[in-house]
Amino acid sequence: MMELLQALEGSAFSAWVRESPSIWAYPTILTLHTVGLGVLVGANWMVDLRVLGFARAIPVTVLSRAFPIMWAGFWLNAVTGAVLFAGDPTTKGTTAVFMWKLVIVAVGVVLMIALKRKLYGRSIDDRTASAGVRTLAATSLVLWIAAIAAGRWMAYV
């Protein structure tokens, strides 16, 4: 595993991500990663909060439109995240908090899919979200805070 990470770190692409002085290299990739975070988590939180009973004037059915936006944020971050990882694989690949971040994000995405299925799989009365759906939304909300905290922590390892 370590040899693989070292080989990746020795590649020209890895060096470019790490060392290019261009504003369009590392700074722009990092910015796009932040944009993806805001879009994915922001859109997911709006749905979570609506399910939890806030902003009741917004019909739950309309919020199904938020899911493609979340996926756009997710894929933007999967790609930019992979690039950022390629720039620093031996450190990130051996850091526990990075593993935690991946696990938290994976669970967050699973909950996002589950929430969509619960809300739109069959037509539910949007005024009486079941306790199960509410728990799902609350867990999703908290998990994204944990994902952000883990991501920020990466800057200090």
Add this chain to the structure above:
Amino acid sequence: MGEALVVWLKSTWISHAMTTSQWAWPVSEAFHFVGLALLIGGAGLIDLRLMGFLKSISVSAVMQVRKWAALGIAINVVTGVLFFVGAPDQYIGNPAWYGKLLFLLVAIVNVVIFETTQGERMLRLPAGEKTPVSFKLAGAVSMASWFLVLYFGRMLPFLGNAF
């Protein structure tokens, strides 16, 4: 003036805590990014509606998420001030910081002008109705300026010397 301000800010206990505590700065950063996501989610939803998307929601209904955007802004103003007090010299003289403040100002002026000139009309716009051009413009300016605030914030270490 700048010099004296920097010296004074750095002499405060808040500045001391921000730079000597192992946790103060990273935890504030985490909150700053939570605020960022709340703001993009809340303001983004409102801006999309003003731009003419999601027409099946009335504008007054979508405005119910405004408090979440406001909470995001509040978290980020508090944590942002903490960063500034913690290390003022890495912001004063940093071109990215002025870019960030400029577009923050644009976002605020945009919402104030829109509220005062179109506020009542906005709350009356029902679902399904054609969106006025002024609404679309205000929504687009808002969304663009918030993303530029994010952009220049992220550029603080790259266009300037912030850590």
